[in-house]
Amino acid sequence: MSSFRLDPKYLAFQVTQEVFYQLFYGRNDRLARKFESIVAAWETRRRRSDVPVSSTIWETEYSGEKWNFLESINELSRYSVIAGYISYLKPQAAVLDIGCGEGILFDRYQGHGYSNYLGVDISQVAIDRLADRQDAKTRFIQADAEAFEPTELFDVIVFNESLYYFHRPLMGMKKYCHALKPNGLIIVSTFNTSSRGKAILRKLKEQYRVLDETEISHRPSSMSWTCTVFKT
Ligand SMILES: C[S@@+](CC[C@H](N)C(=O)[O-])C[C@H]1O[C@@H](n2cnc3c(N)ncnc32)[C@H](O)[C@@H]1O
Structure with a gap:
């Protein structure tokens, strides 16, 4: 034993x-x-799973299919809530998806319709897997989102389980607020067992107004997330 x-x-x-x-x-x-x-x-x-790591580690993990589980039914509710928020609050939105990974949110959301979708991820391996989704209004680019400077404005910016990977998440949020159209929204999804994620969320709530928030709890896996919509 x-x-x-x-x-x-x-x-x-x-x-x-x-x-x-x-x-x-x-x-x-x-x-x-x-x-x-x-x-x-x-x-x-x-190598906690909720802290900043180098792009090399992300490449290794995506090459090793470590993040394939995000496609499973266990994670479905999180993507569904975010896709629902975007389509309900900003129909036909221009969306910036920061830390878009392999585009699972895009896949769940695209049927709702959008004017422009830009996904940014630090992993080239993840971005390469999105080559067939690209078209005139749909782009996925490799960049470190902490250094990336958007050159256009968006109705909705999403940090879907990605903000806590920033070295400076609060600065990151502040920077991306400047890439919002008037009355634009920022959606942050936070894994509830991450003390780092929860601390970041607490600080964001001190600094920005919350428009809405949903707690998601997936019973079989006992995983839960908080999806928060901020207006700036
Ligand atoms: C937990 S995964 C979530 C992926 C995707 N948002 C989803 O939910 O399917 C975190 C993602 O953030 C990306 N990421 C981490 N740090 C980043 C950074 N500094 N800039 C851009 N992307 C980053 C990773 O490569 C990874 O794809």
């Missing part, structure tokens, strides 16, 4: 991480910045 042992170091770090995200995240004083660099270094070593 295998015995289950808790790693005390891992537990200690989880507590530290929780304290950081609850009390220090988003603060700009010296102590908070120091704390953040310690937590970030540890998260990167552990």
Whole structure:
């Protein structure tokens, strides 16, 4: 029989991480910045699935089909809620999908109709898989979204499980607000078991007005997400 042992170091770090995200995240004083660099270094070593990683890691993971599970029925509700929000709130929208991955949101949403769809992802492997979806109003490009500067305006910008991969998510949100048309909306989907994701969402809610929000809970897998629509 295998015995289950808790790693005390891992537990200690989880507590530290929780304290950081609850009390220090988003603060700009010296102590908070120091704390953040310690937590970030540890998260990167552990390859947690909700922290910034290099483009090489994304390429390896997409080549290894690691993200194929996003196509499964377990994830369907998340895409459906976001697609529903876009089509209900901004029919025929110009959409910017940041961290679009292999275009699953696009596939679920495209039947609703749109004027312009731009997907941006750091992974060339993921973008290459979207070659057959491109046309005059549908584009997918490889870029680091933290450095990317949009040259057009959008009705809706979506961060579908992607904002917490930014090194500076709050700065990222601020930058993309400038790429919205008047009365444009930003939709952020956040995996509920990510302390980092939840801390980012908490900070966003302090800074931007929430138009609507849906909690999604998939019973068989026990996975849940929060989809928040921000007006700026
Ligand atoms: C969890 S996956 C979600 C993919 C897609 N939004 C979906 O839900 O199907 C996160 C995505 O964000 C992308 N990503 C991570 N950091 C990024 C960055 N700095 N710029 C652009 N894309 C990034 C990854 O390559 C990956 O495709």
